[in-house]
Amino acid sequence: MTAAPADLAPVNDATTTAPPLPRACGPLSDAVIGALSTGRTGGLPAVSADVEPLGRDLQLTLYTLYELHYRGFDGVDAELEWDPELLRMRRDLERVFLEHLRGAVEPGDDPVAEMDAMSVEATSGTGPSWYFKDEGTWDQIREYFAHRSLYHLKEGDPHAFAIPRLQGQAKASFVAVEFDEFGGGRGDRVHQQLWADLMSAAGLDPSYLGYIDRVSAETLSTVNLMSMFGLHRSLRGAAIGHFAAIEITSSPGSARLVAGLRRMDAPEECVHFYAEHVEADAVHEQVMRHDVVGDLVGREPELAADIVFGMRALDYLDDLAAEKMLAAWKRGESSLLP
Structure with a gap:
């Protein structure tokens, strides 16, 4: 059993619109x-x-x-x-x-080949979803939730900055995927809300940025990456590549997390979040591949290299964050800061 911190319980008011400033670290x-x-x-x-x-x-x-x-x-x-x-x-x-x-990140300029490679489902792996499928503990996955809360409580927001930078079918289809991320018009189904429900069910703080003072630099970098891509028009290709990679790789990983959570007899709200992504992201993959990335490359072929860069940068930083967490758990330590 991991030496999980005893103070992961909610401490902030989840209804507060703006979070408090974080603690400085340098x-x-x-x-x-x-x-x-x-x-x-x-x-x-x-x-x-x-x-x-x-x-x-x-x-x-x-x-x-x-x-x-x-x-x-x-x-x-x-x-x-x-x-x-x-x-x-x-x-x-x-x-x-x-x-x-x-x-x-190794450069590349063929988004189709990159997406084809990502679409080949692995039969084994070493990332968190593989770990939790067969051996991770409930204490450890609660820590994983704390790390992931920095992204999932703003899920869809960073990439939405790219919407006015797209045109035609790419814009229409990208907005259709984001519409699903934002609950299809239903506030209780917004993915950010589903994550807050997961956090509450797991006995964690569901407030926005509730764990910013506890997560590693590697975790922070994964969210900074999407913010940087989204906020710069010059990096719009990278923003779309990043989002496409999330949608293409999400469904298999979510399925493994569903299996792991059921093995742990986790609360249904925790299972539901990932089960929702198994179904939704399988559809989103096809939309992103053909209607968003395909149309964007057709209109702006000069963005092909940046689209691949966005995909590979996601993989690079996600791997670093995962390695940091897994190394701590395998030492029997917490992956969170005090």
């Missing part, structure tokens, strides 16, 4: 969180060229700055979303992050 995050707290953004530090691109200080700072474009923070002036000094710092952080990703 000089960059300390400067930005201080500026947001006071409204005084002058004198923010320069981003050193040798800062660790996947370090927690950079990733938390970037996450905090991106959050100004989502729900913001309690007590922070909404006007700071477009503050020039904060945007300058964000861009400097993004340059470091993006340069690292461009160097770490």
